[in-house]
Amino acid sequence: MPRALVIGAGPAGVVAAAVLARGGFEVEVVEAKAFPRDKVCGECLSSLGQQTLRDAGFGMTLDELRPTTLTHATFVDRRGRSATLRLPHDVAGVTRKAMDGAFVDALPAEVVRHQPARVLKLDGTTARLTTGTIEADVVFLADGKGTLAGGTATPPKPTGDLGLKAHFTGVALDPASIALFALDGHYVGAAAVSDGDRVVWNLAMNVPAAKLQRGESHDELFERLCRKNPALTKAVVDATRIGDWLASPLPRFAPYRSKTWPPGVVPIGNAAAALEPIGGEGMGLAIASAYAAADLVAREGWDQATLRQLDTQYGKLWRTRRVACRLTAMAMSRGWSSRTIVSAARVLPAASRLGLRLTGKADARSPAARPALS
Secondary structure, eight states, X not given: OOEEEEEOOSHHHHHHHHHHHHTTOEEEEEOSXXXXXXXXXXXXXXXXXXXXXXXXXXXXXXXXXXXXXXXXXXXXXTTSOEEEEEEXXXXXXXXXXXXXXXXXXXXXXXXXXXXXXXXXXXXXXXXXXXXXXXXXSEEEEOSSSOTXXXXXXXXXXXXXXXXXXXXXXXXXXXXXXXXXXXXSSSEEEEEEEEETTEEEEEEEEEEEGGGOOTTOOHHHHHHHHHTTOHHHHHHHTTOEEOSOOEEEEOXXXXXXXXXXXXXXXXXXXXXXXXXXXXXXXXXXXXXHXXXXXXXXXXXXXXXXXXXXXXXXXXXXXXXXXXXXXXXXXXXXXXXXXXXXXXXXXXXXXXXXXHHHHHTTTTOOOOGGGSOOOO
8 A cells, every 4th residue: 555644733734634545545744843833824715725725625624613604705995995896606714723733633543643743854755863864755845935945946935024913802804805905015914814703803814024123023013004094093902812923934936847847746735836815825825735635646646647637736826826916915005006996996896806806716626626638
């Protein structure tokens, strides 16, 4: 029986592990962190991600998490003017702290888990861990960064941007709408998400490193940034932060071509590509890429034909979304263009809905439902 090693037990890792186990592989999963743990993330799960989770066997687990239902998107320009659009498909909101541990617990019993355990070195398909050594036939890299991949790919250049995120209560916004606030050179997103038996607000922001001030706390930074948008100031005036601020470098890069991967190593999720988080497609694409890669390898094995198919699949998943999300982020990060977006959404809602489609909001077909690639 072939052996697969999955490095990382986030949404992409667990989906790959489940699909591989179903496809006849012996599967071992390595995760460096003990769960539950929080993570920088917008915590919005697109229709693509939801359907792929169900196809991978996690539908009941997703339902048990009782995610919030996000039906609309609200764009707020620098002056505080807003426009709200109906999303083509509902988005689910659930914290990573609640979700990731639940999905790991729902893995098939035959999947071996090493957690917490860190991969010290990956040499081809042999991994040296803090707890021992694992030799596999294929490795699925789902560590969120791809730093272990090696190969001939050139590492992406740092963007100079940080992603910051914290949970709040008492935010005065519509809990059924994802809100995007334009600031000076960047943006803030807000969404109501399920966290066990309560609903909290996820406030996540993209901040250029140049805007950070020496000695300034994250609370002071957030307060200063809120003053740049009157609607955001009003929304959080009575809000209370209930968790720590988390910060992480914000990557953006196109999918690595398979010819640059080391033999036997398949990057999935953010180890394979990273797009602008403003579109709320990160988790959905990570999950869909994991399903596509694991299903192809399980059905057709590891060969050049499989890799060419996966290149095509990755391109379809990321190419249009990546461009659309980046353009939207750039527009929401400038005063005049954020006003244009809001005005267009008010006057030309059909054009704005097209923008939502381009960022992936109309795509609910998981890789399991797509025609086989030739």
